[in-house]
Amino acid sequence: MPLQPTRLLRTSPYWPVVSHPLLRRVLPGLTVSALGDGMAVVAVTWLAIQLAPHDQRGTWIAVAMAAYTVPSAAGTVVFGRLLRGRGGGQLAGWDAILRATALAAIPVAHLFGALTIGLYVVLLAASALLHSWGSAGRFTLIAELLPQRHHLPANAVLSTIAGFATIVGPPLAGLLIAWVGPVWVIAIDAATFAALALTYRFAMSTADSHHRQEHGASRTAGFAFIRHNPALLGLLALSLAFFFLFGPVYVAMPIHITDDLHASATLLGAYYTAFGVGGLVGGVIAGHLRRWPLRATTITIVVAFGVAMLPLGLGAPVGVSLPAFALAGLIWAPYMSTSMALFQRSTSIAQLPAVLAANGAILVVAVPLGAMLGGPLVGAIGARSAMLLCATAIVTVGLTAGGLALSRRSPRPSGDQAVTEVSASR
Template structure:
């Protein structure tokens, strides 16, 4: 173990205390992946199920983009631990409120979506804080491994979370699962508070004055712009999958939450394995790697849109997870390498804000797509879109590389 790139991360005096909290919270979030979709299905009118699943999925992510801009004046320059901790507190309080409102019989589809939206207002800053903390605590040569360890924990959420959620939903209902997720976020918030030293938790980092600094920094770097476009398109095409898959299981296959959990568990197992591999990829060409991931994901997703077999679907979605696994670590490290630590949080928050628009936008497209193409047809269309996106991006990067070579020779 000491010879792996993960040893310095796992033995770091601060991170070894923070990582268990991230792991507990990730399990809670993995449970909510099933619970939010299933609660939306239960609350929605029979002829609007796809719409409310899409709105719920969007509400749990999209407001993070608003928060990234609206709260920059107060959050820019804060330490990574502060940003991540405050996001965890907000999630704990508002997700807990969803459970309470449901238990007293007042939860409607609209109230559910509004509360989900409030819970995600600090999502972009929370994610930025998590990776900023790694950049603050680790030397550059260990940052990719740090990203990979965190992402292994996050991806493990789709291994343990969905089957646990399915059992709890059958016993107590999806609102109880969301309440448990709120409790795990409370644990995470306490972990950041207790484990991170006050000097690292409370110090304000000198930050630029402009509210648009993060986005302007990205736009000034062609490599980061290309990465953003590829990532945005990838998440955009995955958005309809989050709508079509629950509807496909519920309506086409007449399945249960357990069957839906099987898809996410298969994805999670693959994603954990892929995330573990990510720590060994520091010498790989990262742009080529990201294009390959998008292409491979699209090819692996295609069987879900072509085969009615649940087993084939589980295997294909598991392969999608394996291919996806390194993507968060390798793309994040490109930003961590390109941007100094004192300006990293606004850049990652801007990136998170832009990325948070992609999935919900795709989910909103997914609702009418399910009506027009059927749920399985929507899955096939999303797969084809990813394949085309990868091809176009590869052509763009190749043309850009040739131009740089010509400029150097000239």
């Protein structure tokens, strides 16, 4: 009986991932840096509140949050020629170094009395420039080190780490902000990225030795590859619509809680916690979907997520809508794992970093753009109706993608084999 848990672990789809001699050295660093980023979600906005003029706080909060993510889209193009062809560990390590350096400059400027809201936003933007390349590097590293059958469980490990950080990070940040202030929470975030950079430097130095830079490569080669690959272009379009349509929920949810339910921020926190817990469970489940047809599974996730969001838009009582939102988080979580697995098996390792960076550069603006739409949308039709419209639109997008996939399906290859063959033909 004492050996039963060990035997169960070794038969898990995650065992080849966590037992890999190189990945097991990197995963602790990834966990620590993810926790730092989870804390930064709160600290970035709170420090913006402290630095911004009182009558402009709302604007500067939005600018600061955008600066922490959106510049990665520009970095994908600006650094495309330099970074294309680099190994996954190297890309992720450089992103960690830049994050650590730029974020560390914030508490340093604070100590010298030079930290203004303008400098703060500039440093946040600088920290994000390689974010798409860093994310691409992590998923490329998986493709470099593991056979295809282990890609989905490995992707799920990364998603589960991120889900854990979104649950633990914000409340931990709240405690630390009350104790030492938001600027020092950002300092902690910088330290976690420094630790991750050291992890890549010492644990992964051998992983990139076989990769060579592709001289003369176009800055937009990743975008071009996606544009000429119908399977990947369709997947990108699906993800873009999916994330964009979820964006207005970030605006509608707080207004729905206050105006429609006449409740406090505590209930809003309960909804987000439920979503995070569901996401954590969904991340763990994702690794067990490796035998499912990935393209069909990815499309089904979109449809099921929209259905799970319907109770919020239909005005269901909290006892129904709260579990439904948790279910939505559970359904949402495997999406990144399955979609990344489709990219990993549809692209050569040499091209994968540029392709994933291009994909990330486009998707990183999807949710912010959706949130920007949320303001006028909620003002025009109300918070609950806006959420109902978004949920219905997500279901429609998923069903449309499913219909297109079926109509284009060849009578010979099917499912994921078709995706692989499209890539091979190129």
